[in-house]
Amino acid sequence: MSPRFAPAAEAIPLHVLTPETLENWIADQPPRVAAWVRGSGFSGALGSALMIPGDDGGPVAALAGYGTPEQRARQRFPLAGAVPALAPGAYRLASGQLDNPATEALGWLLTTYRFTRYKDASAADRLLAAPGGLDTARIERLAEAEFLTRDLVNIPAEDMGPEALEQAARTLAERFNARMEVTTGEVLLEKNFPLIHTVGRAGPQAPRLIDLRWGSEGPRVTLVGKGVCFDTGGLNLKPGTSMGIMKKDMGGAANTLGLAQMIMASGLKVRLRLLIPAVENSVTGNSFRPGDVLASRLGKTVEINNTDAEGRLVLADALAFGAEESPDLMLSMATLTGAARVAVGPDLAPFYCDDEGFIEALTKAARDEADPVWRMxxxxxxxxxxxxxxxxxxxxxxxxxxxxxxxxxxxRRFTAGAGIYAHFDIYSWQPAAAPGRSKGGLGQGPRAILAALPQVLGL
Incomplete structure (x- = not known):
């Protein structure tokens, strides 16, 4: 389903209360309501909720606990924690002060995400009526792009190989009247993408480079997303415990597709380009080997000391290709290293950049958009x-x-010619469900990047 705000008509009034504001709210209520709330033990704790019944037993109002400032500081979407405890239905914010209404509204929409491709996971949703004073269309666009990213990551490699990833990009291109070219199989060698071909040649589907373009005016923005649809590790085979979620190794591609959708849906005046090298890193008789020395598009040779470090190889050819037309801003996003997870854990998206203007704008946007990043x-x-x-x-x-x-x-060795270059070493996976973030595929960085682009590019 597409994430949308509900109509306000017949929505249940929702009062957002903290432990500090609860007693004053109770004091203004009829005795029956006050007795119900006190008798329930509702305290305004973060993540708690209480339905208030009317004379016929149906809900006439609801309460959502908002906790203390210290508790809310630990949650990306504090209000979203109370949503599952509410009865199914539509709600409108009737009272209470939210720290960041736009962020809380987005978090509410994100709680409605369901991955239903293989199992009926439908449920009676708790919907939110569009809050007043917010750019609700923008919030819906952000949530819709996040749903796309989550779906793409959650689909297993059997159904999300290079061919399906190409089709996902093609569907997006058709929706926004973008142009798209795809270089596939042996043609990669003819057109000088040797690293993409070498990494993907052992896969059950031909490797390919997806090249999407949109927009005819404004600064050039090139996104490069790692599209390793499954990563066995190659001949340096991963252990089973590490291979279990490698369907997410195309998370960079999924995040750049989500970001591209945000940019196009927002109508930003940029010349957008999206490059996705789509491969599988598989084990067959023609897999590339440890000790091989491979040529790259740029002419630099690469010694292979671990076939499980394949993502940087396919990105290298794509980055070199993208840099040839000197974009004003080039970004790469990839589920690239376990070292990044050791350094900052699963919640943070570490990024690398030397442009102080981009760093400042992105850091602020990350705070504003509840999309945390960390400079490395x-x-x-x-x-x-x-x-x-x-x-x-x-x-x-x-x-x-x-x-x-x-x-x-x-x-970075493959980005000569680009103006600003930034690389995001993301995880793109939520290990356990949290408010606004279901377990599984996750977008990391696109909302912050989108919010930073106008300042960075002077739009």
């Missing part, structure tokens, strides 16, 4: 770690230190 350094003394003896670059430096940084440095 392009630490140049580590450049030597990605320079092996027999090739220009090493795809997996030994030692295990600074794995996210060395991966980012590797990618």
């Amino acid at each position: 350094p392009f630490h140049e003394p580590y450049e030597a770690m990605i320079e092996p003896d027999i090739a220009d670059l090493d795809n997996a430096p030994s030692g295990g230190f600074a794995g996210s940084i060395t991966a980012a440095l590797f990618l």
